[in-house]
Amino acid sequence: xxxxxxxxxxxxxxxxxxxxxxxxxxxxxxxxxxxxxxxxxxxxxxxxxxxxxxxxxxxxxxxxxxxxxxxxxxxxxxxxxxxxxxxxxxxxxxxxxxxxxxxxxxxxxxxxxxxxxxxxxxxxxxxxxxxxxxxxxxxxxxxxxxxxxxxxxxxxxxxxxxxxxxxxxxxxxxxxxxxxxxxxxxxxxxxxxxxxxxxxxxxxxxxxxxxxxxxxxxxxxxxxxxxxxxxxxxxxxxxxxxxxxxxxxxxxxxxxxxxxxxxxxxxxxxxxxxxxxxxxxxxxxxxxxxxxxxxxxxxxxxxxxxxxxxxxxxxxxxxxxxxxxxxxxxxxxxxxxxxxxxxxxxxxxxxxxxxxxxxxxxxxxxxxxxxxxxxxxxxxxxxxxxxxxxxxxxxxxxxxxxxxxxxx
Numbered sequence: 076x077x078x079x080x081x082x083x084x085x086x087x088x089x090x091x092x093x094x095x096x097x098x099x100x101x102x103x104x105x106x107x108x109x110x111x112x113x114x115x116x117x118x119x120x121x122x123x124x125x126x127x128x129x130x131x132x133x134x135x136x137x138x139x140x141x142x143x144x145x146x147x148x149x150x151x152x153x154x155x156x157x158x159x160x161x162x163x164x165x166x167x168x169x170x171x172x173x174x175x176x177x178x179x180x181x182x183x184x185x186x187x188x189x190x191x192x193x194x195x196x197x198x199x200x201x202x203x204x205x206x207x208x209x210x211x212x213x214x215x216x217x218x219x220x221x222x223x224x225x226x227x228x229x230x231x232x233x234x235x236x237x238x239x240x241x242x243x244x245x246x247x248x249x250x251x252x253x254x255x256x257x258x259x260x261x262x263x264x265x266x267x268x269x270x271x272x273x274x275x276x277x278x279x280x281x282x283x284x285x286x287x288x289x290x291x292x293x294x295x296x297x298x299x300x301x302x303x304x305x306x307x308x309x310x311x312x313x314x315x316x317x318x319x320x321x322x323x324x325x326x327x328x329x330x331x332x333x334x335x336x337x338x339x340x341x342x343x344x345x346x347x348x349x350x351x352x353x354x355x356x357x358x359x360x361x362x363x364x365x366x367x368x369x370x371x372x373x374x375x376x377x378x379x380x381x382x383x384x385x386x387x388x389x390x391x392x393x394x395x396x397x398x399x400x401x402x403x404x405x406x407x408x409x410x411x412x413x414x415x416x417x418x419x420x421x422x423x424x425x426x427x428x429x430x431x432x433x434x435x436x437x438x439x440x441x442x443x444x445x446x447x448x449x450x451x452x453x454x455x456x457x458x459x460x461x462x463x464x465x466x467x468x469x470x471x472x473x474x475x476x477x478x479x480x481x482x483x
Contacts, residue, residue, distance in 0.1 A: 103264025109231035117239030143194025144433035152426030171196025210418035327383035343397025351405035371399025
């Protein structure tokens with residue numbers, strides 16, 4: 076333990092000589108924002124065999140964290156306001172580490188309890204990391220947000236592929252224990268965050284500004300618009316990822332080709348999500364991004380109702396959809412920073428939007444599944460996705476017309 080602390084102190088001394096500590100901290104915290112969840116689907120067959128869980132019960136391992144996100148987000152926002160974002164995110168990432176350890180133990184009770192703690196722990200990063208970026212990089216939030224999205228998406232994408240390989244070559248316990256060890260990197264990132272300095276406030280806030288910062292975003296029109304935008308993008312994304320393979324199979328593609336097209340969508344989504352915060356620097360560019368969302372998720376989704384096109388056309392459609400999804404994801408998070416003046420406001424709108432967003436993400440795909448089962452057709456599902464896309468575009472357009480959360 077003493078040796079680890081000495082190594083940690085040495086690393087801190089080296090990194091504090093330049094501006095890398097904050098960026099490194101963001102990367103380490105963000106790398107576990109999705110990995111503990113996206114790594115589970117490839118492990119589901121092994122988990123079912125080891126624990127005796129049914130298919131439906133095993134599916135809860137990906138739904139529970141989303142429900143935890145929805146329930147914990149408002150609470151984490153209040154705790155961050157009271158005790159400080161750094162303290163709260165460090166404490167909750169401790170829960171993430173404990174949850175990962177419990178999940179690697181034998182028996183389904185430990186598996187479920189660990190999954191709940193993992194969801195609650197991750198949500199502190201979901202809610203508070205954008206606020207911390209706003210506080211530490213007030214003049215360049217796009218840099219921090221791009222770093223955050225890059226680390227989150229790249230690591231989660233790699234994890235999805237690697238965990239299936241690891242469990243095949245080793246064992247389920249070894250794979251889950253490896254994921255547990257990776258969570259320590261994020262806890263280290265939280266500790267490193269304590270060695271970076273927030274932007275100093277040279278003057279005291281005027282009373283009017285202080286009063287505004289204490290208002291509730293739940294009572295603002297712009298707050299609900301941002302919540303609608305975030306919720307709709309989460310609903311559309313998780314529904315597409317869940318049901319697109321089935322839709323493509325119904326269109327006439329085999330399972331391998333359908334999986335390839337979904338991968339193309341995710342890769343293009345990853346690229347666009349990374350570069351969007353760096354490019355969306357003014358209203359005009361954001362408006363262009365909103366139009367690309369409408370084009371990327373409107374006509375392309377409708378194309379699935381047509382007869383099976385050549386593979387090259389479907390690849391192009393998947394790329395356009397990935398662009399639309401990537402822009403949606405990036406802008407939904409970017410609005411947290413662009414439409415707020417302080418880190419406190421950023422944390423408030425982040426908690427509010429993600430509370431509803433992940434609630435939609437948890438139940439949306441299930442509702443779409445029942446809708447398809449009831450109608451025995453994908454037409455209603457696709458039509459609803461198009462309407463939701465139009466609604467998301469409309470909310471984004473009204474958001475961009477506004478200045479800040481607490482300004483009319």
